[in-house]
Amino acid sequence: MKRPTPAPTHPRDIDPVSLRLFLAALEEGSLARAAARENIVPSAVSKRMIEMEEAFGVPLLARGVKGVQATPAGQGLAGHARLLLQQMDRMHREMAGFATGVRGRIRLAASVAALSGDLPAQIQSFRRAYPQIEIALEESTTQQVFQEVLEGRADVAVGSDFGHDGLQVFPCGYCELAAVVPARHLLADSEILDYAQLLPYELIELNRDNGISAVFERAAQEAGVSRRISARVSSHETICNLVARGMGVAVVPMYLKPRHASQDIRFIALSGPWSGTPLCIAVRELDALPPAARALLAHLGAVPKP
Numbered sequence: 001m002k003r004p005t006p007a008p009t010h011p012r013d014i015d016p017v018s019l020r021l022f023l024a025a026l027e028e029g030s031l032a033r034a035a036a037r038e039n040i041v042p043s044a045v046s047k048r049m050i051e052m053e054e055a056f057g058v059p060l061l062a063r064g065v066k067g068v069q070a071t072p073a074g075q076g077l078a079g080h081a082r083l084l085l086q087q088m089d090r091m092h093r094e095m096a097g098f099a100t101g102v103r104g105r106i107r108l109a110a111s112v113a114a115l116s117g118d119l120p121a122q123i124q125s126f127r128r129a130y131p132q133i134e135i136a137l138e139e140s141t142t143q144q145v146f147q148e149v150l151e152g153r154a155d156v157a158v159g160s161d162f163g164h165d166g167l168q169v170f171p172c173g174y175c176e177l178a179a180v181v182p183a184r185h186l187l188a189d190s191e192i193l194d195y196a197q198l199l200p201y202e203l204i205e206l207n208r209d210n211g212i213s214a215v216f217e218r219a220a221q222e223a224g225v226s227r228r229i230s231a232r233v234s235s236h237e238t239i240c241n242l243v244a245r246g247m248g249v250a251v252v253p254m255y256l257k258p259r260h261a262s263q264d265i266r267f268i269a270l271s272g273p274w275s276g277t278p279l280c281i282a283v284r285e286l287d288a289l290p291p292a293a294r295a296l297l298a299h300l301g302a303v304p305k306p
Contacts, residue, residue, distance in 0.1 A: 014055060017048070018049075018052055020081075021035075022049065022052065022061075022074075022078070025049065025068055026061075029069065030067040030068060052077075056077070059073065059074075060077055086152055090290065104134070104290055104291060105135075106134070106293050107148075107155045107156070108135055108296070109137075109154040110138075110159065111139070111145050112234075112235060113253065114158040114159050116253050116256070122299065123135060126299045130299075133296075143163050146163055146167060150167060156282070156289075156293055156296060157283075158281050160215070160279060161278040167283065168282065168285065169280045170280060170282075170302035174276055174278050174279065175277050175279055176254040176276045177251050177270050177275060177276050177277065178252060179193045179198055179250070179251055179267070179268045180239070180240060180252050180260075182243060183264040183265055184264075187249070188266045191269070192269045192270070193269070193270055194270070194272055195216060195270060196220075199225040201248060201249045203249060203250060204239050204242050204248040205231075206232065206234070206239070207233070213232075216251060219273075236256055237259075240252060240256060240263065244263040252267075254267065254269070283297070286303070
């Protein structure tokens with residue numbers, strides 16, 4: 001008796017195991033090595049690869065005597081497969097968290113400016129309110145924290161409100177800025193300063209790809225003056241220490257003033273469009289966020305509380 005022909009596989013029917021085997025084949029460059037890595041017989045790997053190619057209607061792997069490599073279609077599938085498997089891993093971790101009482105893990109990327117303000121206190125109050133949720137915090141530059149979310153390595157980013165194309169953003173505060181100068185500097189007795197008044201002097205700034213540095217690069221261009229940078233450092237605290245030692249002048253968040261009251265420096269308010277920078281929270285897709293991350297956004301005031 002002739003066996004019935006199995007129904008053709010539809011792309012929607014492709015399971016995570018096949019995608020994982022496909023990525024293993026690309027990473028190992030061989031179906032046999034992929035099979036050994038995933039503890040499955042090579043013929044089963046080959047069968048799944050053929051089924052996927054039939055389902056999509058295009059060759060995904062170029063097979064040769066030296067192994068396999070991705071075709072252009074295979075390269076496209078690899079990106080989707082990695083993203084899908086990452087999402088499924090997150091789903092399993094979160095569901096396992098509900099089962100064990102630990103209800104989620106949030107990967108939070110924050111800029112130097114964001115962490116210099118109220119965000120650390122807000123994170124601590126969130127942890128007290130949601131002790132079952134873990135927050136993995138990583139500091140980086142403004143551009144990098146948004147890139148981390150865009151590429152799926154972080155769930156939520158907080159930084160200066162620019163350079164976040166492709167993300168959903170929500171306002172979350174404002175960082176008031178101040179000029180900081182040595183106490184005996186020519187500008188030390190000023191009540192308020194325009195950023196352009198700092199440009200004749202040597203400047204101390206955060207690292208080049210930091211958000212605030214990019215803002216003041218544009219400000220200098222508008223003023224038609226080139227900046228003279230005497231030092232680039234990784235934190236506002238270091239900037240204040242170097243200003244106190246006479247290495248230059250700088251712009252830092254105003255809320256640092258009480259922390260440096262004992263140092264021989266002056267904090268002076270800035271005027272005009274460069275007197276502060278808005279902060280924002282950024283995510284890839286609000287509707288796709290896990291409940292733990294949505295709870296954090298609600299706690300930060302970015303979205304309504306449930």
